[in-house]
Amino acid sequence: MRKTICAIGVLAASSSVASAGAIDRSSQSTAVMFEPGGYVELTYGFLSPNVEGQEPAALGGQKSGEMYNDYRTGSFSIKTELQPGFDLGFIIDKPYGADTAYPLGTGYIAAGTTASLDSTSYTALLRYRFPSNVSVLGGIRYQTLSADAFIPFLTPRPGVTPPYSVVGDEDGAFGYVLGVAWEKPEIAARVSLTYNSKIDYDLDTVETSVFGTVNSKTAVNTPQSVNLEFQSGVAANTLVFGSIRWVEWSDFVIAPPSYSRLSGGVPLVYYNDDTWTYTLGVGYQFNETWSGAISYSHDTSIGGYMLNLGPVDGYDSIGLAVSYTRGQMKFTGAVRYYALGDTQTQIGPYTNTFDGNDAIGIGFRVGYTF
Numbered sequence: 541m542r543k544t545i546c547a548i549g550v551l552a553a554s555s556s557v558a559s560a561g562a563i564d565r566s567s568q569s570t571a572v573m574f575e576p577g578g579y580v581e582l583t584y585g586f587l588s589p590n591v592e593g594q595e596p597a598a599l600g601g602q603k604s605g606e607m608y609n610d611y612r613t614g615s616f617s618i619k620t621e622l623q624p625g626f627d628l629g630f631i632i633d634k635p636y637g638a639d640t641a642y643p644l645g646t647g648y649i650a651a652g653t654t655a656s657l658d659s660t661s662y663t664a665l666l667r668y669r670f671p672s673n674v675s676v677l678g679g680i681r682y683q684t685l686s687a688d689a690f691i692p693f694l695t696p697r698p699g700v701t702p703p704y705s706v707v708g709d710e711d712g713a714f715g716y717v718l719g720v721a722w723e724k725p726e727i728a729a730r731v732s733l734t735y736n737s738k739i740d741y742d743l744d745t746v747e748t749s750v751f752g753t754v755n756s757k758t759a760v761n762t763p764q765s766v767n768l769e770f771q772s773g774v775a776a777n778t779l780v781f782g783s784i785r786w787v788e789w790s791d792f793v794i795a796p797p798s799y800s801r802l803s804g805g806v807p808l809v810y811y812n813d814d815t816w817t818y819t820l821g822v823g824y825q826f827n828e829t830w831s832g833a834i835s836y837s838h839d840t841s842i843g844g845y846m847l848n849l850g851p852v853d854g855y856d857s858i859g860l861a862v863s864y865t866r867g868q869m870k871f872t873g874a875v876r877y878y879a880l881g882d883t884q885t886q887i888g889p890y891t892n893t894f895d896g897n898d899a900i901g902i903g904f905r906v907g908y909t910f
Contacts, residue, residue, distance in 0.1 A: 550561055552699065557749065562572070563637065563657060563792075564635070564636060564787060564789075564815075565637045565778075566633050566634065566636075566661075567785060567817075568734070568736050568765060568767060568771065569628075569734075569769065570665065570717070570732065570767075571629070572617040572619050572629055573629045573667050573677055575619055575907075575908070575909070578619065578621060578907050579617075579619045579620075579656055579907060579908070580618040580907070580908050581616075581617050581907040582614070582903075582905065583614055583617075584612070585902070585904075586612050586613075586901065586902050587611055587612075587613075587899055587900070587901040588610045589606075589608040589880075589897070590900040591606060591852060591880065591894065591897045592607065592824055592894070593892045593893060594892065594893050595648055595649050595890065596891060599649055600647060600763045602646055602648045602816050604622050604643075604648040604651070605642065606640045607640060607641065607646070607653075608639065608640060608641075611637065613637070614633075615631065615632060615633035617629065617632050619629055622857070625668060625669045626667070626668055627669070627717065628665070628666055629664070629666075631661070632660070632663075633661050634658070634661070635661050635762070636657060636762055636848070637659060637814045638850065640849050640850065640878065641654045642654070649693060649890065649892070650693055652692045653689075653690065653691050653693070653848065654689065654690045655685065655687075655688070655690070655849045656688055656689075658685070658686050658687070659680070659684060659714070660683065660684050661681055661684075662681065662682045662683070663679055663717060664680050665678070666823060667868065670810065673724060673725075674721070674722050675721065675722075676721075676909070677717070677718070677720075677734075678717060679716065680714060680715075680717075681710065681714065681716060681717055681736070681737075681739070682713075682714055683711045683714075683715060683739050685710065685711060685712075685741050685743070685762065686710035687706075687743065687873065688707045689704075689808065690705045691695075691704045691705070691707050692704075693762045694799070694802055702748065702750055703749075704798070704799065704802060705746070705748045705896050706745060706747045706808070707746045708760070708794075708796075709743060709744040710743045711742060711743050711744070712741075713739050713740055715736070715737040715762075717734065717737070717758070719733060719734035720733055724781075725775040727772060728742060728772065729771065729773065730770065730771050730772075731769070732768070733766070733768050734767045735765075736764060736766070737763045737792065738761045738763050738764040739761060739762045739763060740759070741760070742760075743760055743762065744757065745757060747796050747797070747798040747799065749799075751798050751801065757903040758794065758795070760793070761792065762782035762792070763788040763791050763792045764787075765785060766785070767783060767784075768783060768784040768785075769781075769783045770783070777824060778823070778824050778825075780820075780821070780822050781820075781821050781822070781823065781835070782818070782821060783800040783817075783875075784816065784817070784818055784819075784833075785817040786816050787813070787814060787817075788814050790812065790814050792809070793810045794808045795808060795810075796808060808849075809850075810847075811841065811842055812843060812844045815839060815842060817837060817839045817851075818838045819835055819837040820838070821833055829866070830864060830865075831862070832860070832861065833860070833862075834858070834859070834861075835861075836856075836857070836858050836859075837855075837857045837858075837859070838854075839855045840854050841854040841881050842854070845883075845885055845891075846885055847885065848885045848892070851894040852878075852880050852881060852894075852897070853880075853882055853883035855883040856878070856879045857877060857878040858877055859874055859876035860874065860875055861873065861874035861875075862874075868908055868909045870906070870907040871906055872903075872906075873900050873902075873904050875901070875903075876901040876902075876903075877898065877899075878899040878900070878901065880898055880899060882894065882896070882897075883895075
């Protein structure tokens with residue numbers, strides 16, 4: 541009976557908004573590899589952020605308007621048992637993304653600024669189960685990345701000299717995944733530790749600014765990360781679950797050459813520190829058909845000034861999920877509320893304030909055991 545609670549716990553704990561200005565959109569979980577037998581699932585997520593800032597009184601005190609677009613994401617996972625002791629899995633997801641769009645007509649200093657980042661990840665995993673309840677897994681990940689931005693205020697004379705824009709064409713590169721786990725099936729206990737390597741890219745870049753049009757290469761990497769995930773039955777039909785995720789965001793930099801010249805050497809995107817995300821939840825199986833779960837997550841603050849392209853610094857969130865099982869099918873729905881961390885951004889000598897912001901996320905998953 542606890543298998544259904546295990547599955548609902550993963551969706552209840554999943555985050556659509558994550559660390560580092562909402563660029564991290566996936567927990568990169570390998571939980572699908574621990575499903576019994578053969579298993580396939582589809583997930584869909586939707587997030588509606590409400591993020592608005594205000595410039596200082598010296599500039600008029602105008603508000604930015606909501607500067608994050610709603611976004612949708614999804615994933616596909618399949619896992620099968622090759623032979624006793626060996627499992628093969630494949631995951632497609634979109635782990636990193638951004639969609640910033642400051643509305644026009646507000647009078648805000650960054651009005652009209654836009655930025656987007658897109659990625660797609662294809663991960664093949666092989667797991668070996670030792671007789672001692674310990675297992676190891678590893679695999680190859682191929683990931684694509686592209687990015688663009690338009691920053692009208694980054695010019696010597698706004699409205700007179702050309703604004704700054706950049707397009708980084710899609711590039712693909714390989715990384716790897718390594719993990720180890722311990723399980724005690726009779727009480728639905730599992731502890732898994734997974735390492736995701738960083739992945740390096742060279743984006744073909746076209747920049748347009750007061751310096752004219754510049755074609756170049758921009759080196760970017762998506763950061764390495766570590767996931768610790770755990771769960772255990774604690775009473776009849778009751779499961780406690782949680783996770784700790786570390787991401788090395790301090791190593792993530794996007795610094796196109798013309799932008800660096802205009803900004804005096806400051807990168808287009810960078811973060812002052814790494815992030816830690818902590819999740820703890822409890823699931824309960826009401827009967828053979830229905831289960832529910834609740835979870836709480838805390839994403840640590842980086843501190844200091846955040847980017848105008850991503851003015852979010854950590855969050856606290858609470859999620860609810862419900863699951864319906866019929867035969868070999870499992871249907872799960874979840875909703876999550878985020879209280880986003882307050883922060884400040886800088887444009888030249890001016891400090892803009894972002895506080896009291898939040899977001900709502902919903903998720904759906906369909907799983908089939910074969």
